[in-house]
Amino acid sequence: MRPRVGLLVTCLVDLFRPQAGFAAVALLEAAGCDVVVPPAQTCCGQPAYNSGDRADAIAIARQTIEQFEPFDHIVVPSGSCAGMLRVHYPALFADDPDWAARANKLAAKTFELTQFLVRREAAFAITAEHDGAVAFHDSCSALREMKSIAEPRALLRAVRGLTLRDLADPEACCGFGGTFCVKYPAISDDMVTRKAADIVATGADTLASCDLGCLLNIAGKLSREGKATRCFHVAEILAGLGDAPAIGEARGGEASPGRVTP
Amino acid sequence: MSTITSARFGENARAALADKQLQVALGHVRINFIEKRAKAIAALPEFDALRDAARDIRDHVLNHLDLYLERFEAKVIEHGGQVHWCASAEDARATILSICREADAKTVTKGKTMIGEEIGINDFLAANDIVPVETDLGEYIIQLRGETPSHLIAPAIHVTKNQVSDTFRTHHTDLDPMRSLEEPQTLLAEARDKLRSKFLAADVGITGANFLIAATGQGVIVTNEGNGDLTQTLPKTQIVLASIEKIAPTLEDASVLLRVLARSATGQEMSVYTSFTTGPRRAGDLDGPENFHVVIVDNGRSQYLGTEFQPMLRCIRCAACLNHCPVYQAVGGHAYGWVYSGPIGAILTPALVGIDRASPLPEASSLCGRCEQVCPVRIPIPSLLRRWREVSFADGHSGSRARLAIRLWAFAARRPLLYRGASAMAARLMSLVGGKRGRIRHMPLAAGWTDIRDLPAPAGRTFMAQWARAKGD
Numbered sequence: 101m102r103p104r105v106g107l108l109v110t111c112l113v114d115l116f117r118p119q120a121g122f123a124a125v126a127l128l129e130a131a132g133c134d135v136v137v138p139p140a141q142t143c144c145g146q147p148a149y150n151s152g153d154r155a156d157a158i159a160i161a162r163q164t165i166e167q168f169e170p171f172d173h174i175v176v177p178s179g180s181c182a183g184m185l186r187v188h189y190p191a192l193f194a195d196d197p198d199w200a201a202r203a204n205k206l207a208a209k210t211f212e213l214t215q216f217l218v219r220r221e222a223a224f225a226i227t228a229e230h231d232g233a234v235a236f237h238d239s240c241s242a243l244r245e246m247k248s249i250a251e252p253r254a255l256l257r258a259v260r261g262l263t264l265r266d267l268a269d270p271e272a273c274c275g276f277g278g279t280f281c282v283k284y285p286a287i288s289d290d291m292v293t294r295k296a297a298d299i300v301a302t303g304a305d306t307l308a309s310c311d312l313g314c315l316l317n318i319a320g321k322l323s324r325e326g327k328a329t330r331c332f333h334v335a336e337i338l339a340g341l342g343d344a345p346a347i348g349e350a351r352g353g354e355a356s357p358g359r360v361t362p
Numbered sequence: 363m364s365t366i367t368s369a370r371f372g373e374n375a376r377a378a379l380a381d382k383q384l385q386v387a388l389g390h391v392r393i394n395f396i397e398k399r400a401k402a403i404a405a406l407p408e409f410d411a412l413r414d415a416a417r418d419i420r421d422h423v424l425n426h427l428d429l430y431l432e433r434f435e436a437k438v439i440e441h442g443g444q445v446h447w448c449a450s451a452e453d454a455r456a457t458i459l460s461i462c463r464e465a466d467a468k469t470v471t472k473g474k475t476m477i478g479e480e481i482g483i484n485d486f487l488a489a490n491d492i493v494p495v496e497t498d499l500g501e502y503i504i505q506l507r508g509e510t511p512s513h514l515i516a517p518a519i520h521v522t523k524n525q526v527s528d529t530f531r532t533h534h535t536d537l538d539p540m541r542s543l544e545e546p547q548t549l550l551a552e553a554r555d556k557l558r559s560k561f562l563a564a565d566v567g568i569t570g571a572n573f574l575i576a577a578t579g580q581g582v583i584v585t586n587e588g589n590g591d592l593t594q595t596l597p598k599t600q601i602v603l604a605s606i607e608k609i610a611p612t613l614e615d616a617s618v619l620l621r622v623l624a625r626s627a628t629g630q631e632m633s634v635y636t637s638f639t640t641g642p643r644r645a646g647d648l649d650g651p652e653n654f655h656v657v658i659v660d661n662g663r664s665q666y667l668g669t670e671f672q673p674m675l676r677c678i679r680c681a682a683c684l685n686h687c688p689v690y691q692a693v694g695g696h697a698y699g700w701v702y703s704g705p706i707g708a709i710l711t712p713a714l715v716g717i718d719r720a721s722p723l724p725e726a727s728s729l730c731g732r733c734e735q736v737c738p739v740r741i742p743i744p745s746l747l748r749r750w751r752e753v754s755f756a757d758g759h760s761g762s763r764a765r766l767a768i769r770l771w772a773f774a775a776r777r778p779l780l781y782r783g784a785s786a787m788a789a790r791l792m793s794l795v796g797g798k799r800g801r802i803r804h805m806p807l808a809a810g811w812t813d814i815r816d817l818p819a820p821a822g823r824t825f826m827a828q829w830a831r832a833k834g835d
Contacts, residue, residue, distance in 0.1 A: 109825050111775075115785050116818060118825035137829050140778040148772045150729060150748060151764070152755030156772035163776065191745070240730040273688050277728025282810030283764070284726055286376050289814040290692040291728070320815030323801055348801040348818030 105133040105216075106171035108164070110181045111143035112312040113333070119341060120312065120333035124177040124213055127339055131217055131224035138167040144184040149192070150278050161189050165202050174210040177335050179242025179310045182212040187245045212242055212310060213335055214252040226258040228340035233263045235304035236334075237295070237318065239311035240273050252310055252334050259337060265302040272298075276317040292321040300327055306342065308334045319347040368699030368711050368720035375726070378693040387522050388694050391513075395685035398629025399736070406625065416622045417740045419615045420676035423607070424667060430576040430609045431658070437579025441641025443654035451481035454659045458483060458568070458601060461655050462492050465599040467565035473583060473590040474498040475570030476679060477605045477659055479511060479701045480714070483568070494568075495560045497589035499553055506533045512695030512703065514681035515627050520694050523549070557589070567593040567651070571604035572678070573619060574656070577612045580640045581656065584624065584633035591637050600651035602639065606660050607675040619678055622738035626680040662714050674709045674746055676739040683733035683743060689726055698723060705733035705743045712750050721759035724750035786827050789820040796820070 105128055113121045128135045145160030164185070168174045176182035186207045193199040217224060234256060242248045256264050275281060275291025282288075295318060299307055307322075307329055309315050319331035330346035345351050367374060378384055403409045423430055435445040446461075448454035462470060470487060472478065472494055484494045484505070496505040500518035504511060506529050511517030518526075527543035530552055543549055569590050571581040581602040583590045594600055610616040624630040643650035666672055684690045684704030695703030700720070702710045708723035724747045733743040754760040755768075774781045796802050796819020805812050 111785070114825040115789050116820045118821065118823070118828055121825040121829075137826070139826070139830070141826075142775045142778055142781040145772075145775065148768055148775070150751070151768045152748070152751030152753070152760060153768050153772060154752050154755075156769070156776070160772065160775050163778075240728070240732070244731040244735055271732060273728050273730035273732070275688070275728060277730065279764070279768075280726075280728045282808070284372065284375065284689075285810045285814050286379050287689055287692050287726065288728070290379060291688045292815065316818050317815065319818050320801070320811070323816045323818075324803075324814070345800060348816055350800045351798050351821070 102132055102134045103172040104170075105135050106168045106174045107135055107137050108141060108144065108168065108174055108176045108181060108185070109137060110176060110178045110312065112316070113177055116316060117312055117333060117347060119344065120177055120335050123333065123335035123339035123341055124175070127213070127217060127335060128175060130227075131220040133173075133220070136171065141167050144181040146181065146184045146188075147278060149184070149188060154192070158192055161192055161203070162199065165189065165199070165206050169202060169206055172209065173216060174206065175213055175216045176210065177213045177310070177333065178312065179212045179239045179246045179248055180313060182210055183241040183245030185210040212246045212248045212251075214255050214310060214338075215246065215248045217255060217338075218251040226255060226338060228338055228342075229260040229262075230306070230337055230340070230342045231261040232306055232342075233265050233302070233304040234306045234308050234337065235265045235267060235299050235302040235329075236270075237267065237274065237299070237307060237309040237314055238270050239309060239314045242310045243271065248310065252308075255338055256308065256334065262337070265304040267298045267302060269294075269298055274314045274318050276313045278313065281317060288317075292317055296321045296325060296327065299329060305330060306337070306346075307331045308337050310334050315347055323348050366700050366715050366719055368715070368723055371697060371699060371722035371726055374697035374699060375693040378697045383522055383525065384520055384694055387520050388691060391519060391685055391691055395628070395681075399626060399682060399685070400629075402625040402629040402631065409622070409625070412618060412622050413738050413740055415618050416678075416738055417676065419610065419618060420678070420739050421673075423609045423611060424672055424675055427606065427609065427664075427667065430611055431606065434574050434576040434579055434609060434656075437577070438641065438654075438656055441579055441654070442644075443579070443641040443656060445656045445658060448657060448659045449661075451659070451661050454481045454603070454657055454661070455483060455486045457657055458603070459486065459490055459492075461599065461601060461653075461657075462487065462490075462566050465565050465653065467492055467599070469493045469495060469560065469564045470566045470568055471495050471497050471560055471564035471593045471597065472501070472567070473569035473585065473593045474501050474511075474517065475568065475603055476511070476514060476701060477570055477603055477661075478568065480605075480661065481603075481659060483603070495557070495564070497557055497561065497593050498585070499550065499587060499589075502553055502557065503529060506530075510696070510701070513684060514679045514702070514704075514706075516681070520696065561592045561596050564593075564597045566599045566601060567595075567597040568601045568603055569593050571602050571608050572623065573610040573616045574602075574604055574608045574658075575611075575613055575616055575638075576609050578640065580613075580638045582610075582616055582620075582636065582638055584620065584636050586628075586630075586634040588635050591635060594637065594639050595649045595651070598651055599653040600639065600642075600655065602654075602656045604656065604658055606658055606663055623678050623680050626682040626736065626738040666713055670749060671709070671713060671746060673741050674706070674713065676741055677706050677710075678739060680738055682736040682738065683741075686732045686736050688728070688730065688732075705747070706741070709743065709746045709750065712753075717750060717753055717757065717759060721754050724748075724754065725760065782824075782826060785824050789824045790822060792817070792819045793822040
């Protein structure tokens with residue numbers, strides 16, 4: 101029987117990179133799943149949770165649990181949002197036995213996308229091609245909360261023509277951190293500058309990661325520095341979309357000033 | 363320490379990032395500590411099991427702290443020493459001063475003690491005409507420079523070698539001004555020579571304690587320079603200054619904690635010196651103090667026992683969380699504005715001085731979690747930072763603009779239709795601003811982002827809108 105997968109699109113993919121969402125759907129279908137996108141999903145609630153707004157975080161978490169608990173699996177194209185469901189929802193409801201039980205059940209069937217694809221290995225083969233060297237950036241949540249470390253690398257290695265490059269300091273945070281990057285821009289700048297230098301030093305032409313937050317931050321820094329490295333969500337590379345315009349890249353036609361006046 | 367600038371963390375951080383000497387000095391944190399720790403741990407397969415054991419010991423102590431403190435006191439008295447209980451920093455200063463007065467002290471030598479910094483003992487002694495002399499090389503350097511420690515175990519990590527040479531030339535005026543101070547060894551020899559006479563002249567020696575052993579009444583310190591031993595054994599009066607949570611029940615427990623401490627701190631298997639002190643000199647002992655005092659300070663800690671903040675009191679001050687923290691690496695310790703810096707400082711400072719005086723510290727983290735990953739006693743640092751943010755948010759310390767922004771966003775996120783509409787509008791707007799270039803270089807109200815990096819612009823329509831259309835909803 102084909103498993104029914106609920107796709108938590110994530111607010112950043114929804115807003116900034118729909119193509120990564122469609123790539124995730126294509127990969128999940130190729131892996132023999134029926135993909136459902138619950139229409140009333142918004143965000144996992146992490147911005148409220150990490151800002152100390154526990155009441156709103158709980159309200160948003162309840163709504164997410166209601167939306168997603170009917171599915172066999174919940175798959176998230178983000179280590180950070182997957183970690184929110186897997187690690188932090190149970191913590192949020194620790195004092196509320198009814199909701200804690202529901203949160204724990206949801207947590208146990210929530211996966212970061214590449215983790216889930218590797219679990220479906222028997223039903224799934226990567227058919228994409230990508231001619232070039234790809235550096236992989238571990239988001240802190242994929243690395244430490246979801247421990248999705250080997251999976252994205254294994255899938256990328258299976259892409260024909262692709263050479264995977266390691267960063268010198270793969271465990272260092274890129275400086276995104278949600279609202280941290282705008283609350284403490286100078287510190288965030290120090291962090292993302294180091295990360296960008298590490299990426300450029302690999303000589304890779306492309307950067308892939310499981311998390312769009314990191315990607316927006318890193319792609320924004322690389323382009324501000326005039327670097328040519330092209331940034332993609334890992335799902336896009338795995339779905340063979342590495343030739344499309346990269347994150348923050350021109351969509352063709354004449355250049356616009358890229359400036360808005362209030 | 364009287365001045366607390368934690369509330370100005372943002373300003374402090376910007377100044378630190380612009381300080382070229384400091385940035386050179388901070389480069390050593392990455393190179394020295396992280397690699398050495400990684401090597402030491404790779405060589406000990408049972409390290410994670412040891413961390414579990416260390417965490418369990420610390421939790422057990424904190425759950426039975428009253429019992430162990432009383433047992434410790436009884437043992438110290440048995441050995442002929444005295445224990446002084448101090449609820450506040452003020453009590454601790456007064457107690458130490460009265461011990462020094464009793465000893466008719468002119469000079470006090472000191473081993474490195476963070477609780478000494480916390481209660482501001484040096485300034486207080488100096489104001490009472492007693493000269494405190496730091497004997498740890500790093501502490502000695504910053505004492506000459508009129509600074510405070512910027513790191514738990516490497517207090518002068520923010521100072522470059524050239525700055526040390528300049529400091530020595532300024533203060534050691536009896537030496538040949540033309541002498542060479544190029545080599546670290548020369549600097550070390552000069553400091554050692556200067557300190558030798560102080561050790562012999564001191565009337566009282568004050569050291570901290572890495573652990574207080576309840577079963578034996580002993581204080582334990584670890585050092586790499588041997589200065590702690592000289593501070594403890596040469597003066598007639600010895601004071602061990604420690605905070606209440608430093609208890610280890612038995613010597614066996616201490617040995618577990620020591621095994622994770624040195625590896626986490628400096629990547630050593632053991633520190634060069636691990637020194638145990640047990641009461642005053644007995645008849646027939648070759649050396650040791652005549653008077654032995656232990657000053658145990660609470661200073662606000664006990665109110666967190668039994669609360670969700672209790673795990674912060676497991677800390678054994680190894681500094682691994684500082685060394686691995688990208689924020690600490692960027693700005694160093696002084697930016698945190700009080701005694702304790704880095705991730706553990708961002709939790710301890712609000713606890714000990716009040717969240718109203720330190721509210722930026724828990725916010726100044728990307729919650730990357732590397733601190734928790736390396737903590738030898740598994741303190742859930744990101745969870746505790748988040749817990750402080752909740753306190754700040756509830757009490758209104760987190761800034762009214764940030765608060766309003768989150769409340770507005772959450773209002774929408776709790777209403778899917780409104781959220782759909784708002785995100786569709788945001789996507790269209792940013793797409794227009796980004797134009798064909800695909801990125802935004804300047805955006806009003808988002809300067810925190812666009813001052814340092816471009817904002818990749820959305821392509822136009824949200825995923826949810828495109829999905830709904832494709833599915834014909």
